[in-house]
Amino acid sequence: MLPSKIHVRSRSVRSFDLITPKGRTYRFPPPTLLQRLLRWGLAHAETMAISAAILALIYVAGFVAEALDRSVFDACNDRAGVRRVG
Numbered sequence: 001m002l003p004s005k006i007h008v009r010s011r012s013v014r015s016f017d018l019i020t021p022k023g024r025t026y027r028f029p030p031p032t033l034l035q036r037l038l039r040w041g042l043a044h045a046e047t048m049a050i051s052a053a054i055l056a057l058i059y060v061a062g063f064v065a066e067a068l069d070r071s072v073f074d075a076c077n078d079r080a081g082v083r084r085v086g
Contacts, residue, residue, distance in 0.1 A: 016028040031039070041048075 015030055018026040018028065020026070
């Protein structure tokens, strides 16, 4: 199923003006570097969490494969030591 709303990347805000119904205008300063980094981090938090989980699984799979690899080779080496002469 396709998403009902297409995600549009937010644009960089230079200044923010709020106009009330009475006609008053409030001008807010541009976001600070910390606010921009926080907004970027929150926008990419899900992607970073999924990437970290995948990397952790790959890391753990490496240890498991290494442990299984040794046990398989040990079993093969035990049989390789016995040779039949015939």
